[in-house]
Amino acid sequence: MSIIHADRITKVFNPRGKGAVTALSELSLDVREGEIFGLLGPNGAGKTTFIKVLLEIVTATSGTAEMLGAPIGSAAAKARVGYLPENHKYPDFLTGAQVLRYFSKLGGLPSDKREARVADRLKLVGMEQWDKTKIRKYSKGMMQRIGLAQALINDPQLVILDEPTDGVDPLGRKEIRDMLQRLRDQGKTVFLNSHLLSEVELICDRVAILNKGRLIRMGTVKELTTQENTYRIGVRGEVTEELRLNWEATRVSVREENGELVCALPDVAALNAVIDQLRAAGLLITSVAEKRQSLEDMFIDVISREDAK
Amino acid sequence: MKLMALIEFTFREGLARKTIIGFAVISTFFLVIGIIAALLIPTVIETGNPQAGVTTIDITNNTQVIWQVQAALTGFINFAALVLSIFATASILPNTMEKGSIDLLLSKPVSRMEILLGKILGSLLIVVVNVAYFIVGMWLIVGLRTGEWNPSFLGVTISITYTYIVLFAPMLVIGIASHSSALTIIVLYVFIFLISPILESREAIIQLAQSDIAKTVLDTLYYILPKPDALGSVSYDLVMHQSLDWMPVWSSGLFAVAMYGLAAWQFRRKDF
Numbered sequence: 001m002s003i004i005h006a007d008r009i010t011k012v013f014n015p016r017g018k019g020a021v022t023a024l025s026e027l028s029l030d031v032r033e034g035e036i037f038g039l040l041g042p043n044g045a046g047k048t049t050f051i052k053v054l055l056e057i058v059t060a061t062s063g064t065a066e067m068l069g070a071p072i073g074s075a076a077a078k079a080r081v082g083y084l085p086e087n088h089k090y091p092d093f094l095t096g097a098q099v100l101r102y103f104s105k106l107g108g109l110p111s112d113k114r115e116a117r118v119a120d121r122l123k124l125v126g127m128e129q130w131d132k133t134k135i136r137k138y139s140k141g142m143m144q145r146i147g148l149a150q151a152l153i154n155d156p157q158l159v160i161l162d163e164p165t166d167g168v169d170p171l172g173r174k175e176i177r178d179m180l181q182r183l184r185d186q187g188k189t190v191f192l193n194s195h196l197l198s199e200v201e202l203i204c205d206r207v208a209i210l211n212k213g214r215l216i217r218m219g220t221v222k223e224l225t226t227q228e229n230t231y232r233i234g235v236r237g238e239v240t241e242e243l244r245l246n247w248e249a250t251r252v253s254v255r256e257e258n259g260e261l262v263c264a265l266p267d268v269a270a271l272n273a274v275i276d277q278l279r280a281a282g283l284l285i286t287s288v289a290e291k292r293q294s295l296e297d298m299f300i301d302v303i304s305r306e307d308a309k
Numbered sequence: 310m311k312l313m314a315l316i317e318f319t320f321r322e323g324l325a326r327k328t329i330i331g332f333a334v335i336s337t338f339f340l341v342i343g344i345i346a347a348l349l350i351p352t353v354i355e356t357g358n359p360q361a362g363v364t365t366i367d368i369t370n371n372t373q374v375i376w377q378v379q380a381a382l383t384g385f386i387n388f389a390a391l392v393l394s395i396f397a398t399a400s401i402l403p404n405t406m407e408k409g410s411i412d413l414l415l416s417k418p419v420s421r422m423e424i425l426l427g428k429i430l431g432s433l434l435i436v437v438v439n440v441a442y443f444i445v446g447m448w449l450i451v452g453l454r455t456g457e458w459n460p461s462f463l464g465v466t467i468s469i470t471y472t473y474i475v476l477f478a479p480m481l482v483i484g485i486a487s488h489s490s491a492l493t494i495i496v497l498y499v500f501i502f503l504i505s506p507i508l509e510s511r512e513a514i515i516q517l518a519q520s521d522i523a524k525t526v527l528d529t530l531y532y533i534l535p536k537p538d539a540l541g542s543v544s545y546d547l548v549m550h551q552s553l554d555w556m557p558v559w560s561s562g563l564f565a566v567a568m569y570g571l572a573a574w575q576f577r578r579k580d581f
């Protein structure tokens with residue numbers, strides 16, 4: 001079952017003004033039950049806008065979407081969602097516990113369950129000693145923790161997090177990752193936005209890459225990072241122009257990086273063909289290594305190719 | 310229940326931002342002055358000149374004089390209450406719409422109309438509590454000193470609150486469009502202190518200008534826009550037990566209804 005189903009969502013800000021910005025164009029994606037889904041993209045790609053469309057904080061210019069089987073924006077959908085906005089602000093005159101109480105009321109949690117739930121969520125994020133401290137005294141990391149507790153206060157089916165590890169120290173990041181994985185293990189669905197790819201790689205089951213409002217890749221981390229085999233070949237000697245022209249003509253991607261040749265090739269046979277060509281041209285092979293692409297490499301690669309279009 | 314949570318939150322915010330306390334301190338200050346005045350001013354006044362003989366007036370037996378005093382007070386309270394209430398509540402909606410807090414509110418299963426209503430009622434609560442505190446305090450001082458318990462004076466709480474409700478409507482519209490509490494305050498003060506008095510004395514201006522266009526423009530503006538000065542006169546008439554002029558009441562009310570409608574429409578479709 002799809003927990004989030006978006007169908008050709010387009011959002012244009014200030015459509016009539018001179019400063020019209022197409023933040024999303026025809027974005028379609030599905031998030032499945034029980035997965036951790038990561039929406040990635042450079043700053044300004046439209047990640048936050050997509051989340052805001054799902055929660056009707058902004059209205060889509062066109063397209064439709066459903067969340068938890070209900071139309072987006074409906075109270076039925078919102079009642080089962082927890083959300084951590086980016087740069088979230090909490091009323092700084094309230095204490096951590098008061099903030100959780102306030103949002104549990106707005107979320108419709110019955111009052112007899114409230115106190116136990118507030119205490120439980122504070123404990124979950126390791127903030128129980130700070131429950132009576134005013135928010136204005138919290139550090140950035142503590143704010144993020146109370147934000148997570150807030151997102152989980154009504155025991156949501158779906159948790160939407162916008163840059164959850166932003167401003168959190170490495171230890172805190174690990175804790176957040178562990179918490180998200182525990183949520184998944186409990187059968188919850190997690191949707192997160194991030195530009196921190198190395199982290200996403202560690203926990204996301206599936207990711208989508210957004211650039212300038214367009215979806216350019218979607219799949220499991222494994223699918224996206226092993227689409228092509230990349231090899232590094234160390235050589236001694238000059239790569240001749242003749243070789244380059246030959247590669248260009250046969251559409252073999254070879255580029256030089258730190259004195260090595262980096263080749264994207266379909267299989268090992270193609271690798272050996274390139275090695276043969278190099279040796280025939282009188283170059284000496286000093287090393288050959290398979291280069292597994294990290295999500296980050298793939299991301300940079302894909303985005304720069306996309307931007308060059 | 311969600312609406313109650315929103316109202317309570319708005320009130321707490323007022324407490325935390327010291328606006329309610331500031332309001333209460335100023336009210337208390339004037340109440341103390343009222344108490345001192347009540348103690349110092351004699352209730353029996355001697356008037357007249359030596360030839361005609363001295364007449365003494367005992368204020369406690371003269372309700373007309375007491376009403377006069379209360380009516381004069383009303384003018385001052387009306388002015389002070391509006392200045393303070395606008396100042397105290399102009400930031401409520403812009404604060405709510407700050408990035409990072411509005412997102413969170415809107416993500417909850419609460420409709421935008423509920424959020425707006427919660428903010429309106431919360432602001433109203435802040436103002437009513439303060440105005441009622443001051444009016445009831447003054448009423449007690451005058452009553453205890455003179456024995457005259459003019460119930461109409463308590464009614465001023467209602468007329469001032471009504472004027473505030475009327476003016477809060479354009480405050481919402483400006484706040485939602487501009488996200489700026491400073492701009493809201495400036496526009497409202499310019500209106501109350503400049504535009505409204507000009508429109509109030511439009512007959513004199515029309516006579517001076519001798520222009521039909523000026524007359525049409527000023528008259529139209531007068532009837533469309535709210536009338537804080539005329540509503541102040543309604544408070545005065547109320548205290549003096551005189552018949553009330555309802556035109557400023559209903560015409561200001563119509564303006565307010567239109568503005569609340571506009572604010573709701575703006576808030577419902579706004580992207581945050």
Ligand SMILES: Nc1ncnc2c1ncn2[C@@H]1O[C@H](COP(=O)(O)OP(=O)(O)O)[C@@H](O)[C@H]1O
Nearest residue numbers: 013021023042043044045046047048049050581
């Ligand atoms: N309220 C808004 N009004 C106008 N433009 C906006 C608004 N919100 C976002 N944008 C623009 O939309 C684009 C996408 O922004 P955003 O969704 O915040 O990106 P991301 O979260 O991926 O960094 C950016 O170009 C941004 O300037």
Ligand SMILES: [Mg+2]
Nearest residue numbers: 047048049086
């Ligand atoms: Mg963002």
